[in-house]
Amino acid sequence: xxxxxxxxxxxxxxxxxxxxxxxxxxxxxxxxxxxxxxxxxxxxxxxxxxxxxxxxxxxxxxxxxxxxxxxxxxxxxxxxxxxxxxxxxxxxxxxxxxxxxxxxxxxxxxxxxxxxxxxxxxxxxxxxxxxxxxxxxxxxxxxxxxxxxxxxxxx
Numbered sequence: 762x763x764x765x766x767x768x769x770x771x772x773x774x775x776x777x778x779x780x781x782x783x784x785x786x787x788x789x790x791x792x793x794x795x796x797x798x799x800x801x802x803x804x805x806x807x808x809x810x811x812x813x814x815x816x817x818x819x820x821x822x823x824x825x826x827x828x829x830x831x832x833x834x835x836x837x838x839x840x841x842x843x844x845x846x847x848x849x850x851x852x853x854x855x856x857x858x859x860x861x862x863x864x865x866x867x868x869x870x871x872x873x874x875x876x877x878x879x880x881x882x883x884x885x886x887x888x889x890x891x892x893x894x895x896x897x898x899x900x901x902x903x904x905x906x907x908x909x910x911x912x913x914x915x916x
């Protein structure tokens with residue numbers, strides 16, 4: 762609905778708009794999301810508390826994760842350029858839950874049936890339009906960031 766309103770005002774020439782669809786943002790401050798934190802942060806929290814890393818099904822679900830600082834930088838880049846279409850703000854790459862859990866703690870994973878019945882299997886940004894603007898931007902790697910965080914936690 763917000764996109765429709767923005768497009769209406771943009772087409773009327775009265776207001777310039779840029780729509781940003783943020784994919785799975787991770788990083789500092791994410792604990793504020795509580796139960797809505799990314800699976801990566803939930804796994805880190807579980808490891809920190811000595812709890813198993815719970816994975817629904819086989820762990821093949823995958824998400825496009827983008828670091829919060831990358832989101833801030835890219836948002837500013839788009840605002841400075843004054844572009845006005847809608848952009849998917851993600852990396853264009855998706856990581857499997859199983860691989861994320863392995864990067865944090867291979868030994869304490871727990872696979873269970875999905876209590877939700879069904880679950881979105883894949884989210885991955887189509888970054889074609891975004892990359893035309895930000896060109897060769899170097900995204901922060903989820904796995905590198907997780908490795909640094911996980912290494913600081915007790916085993």
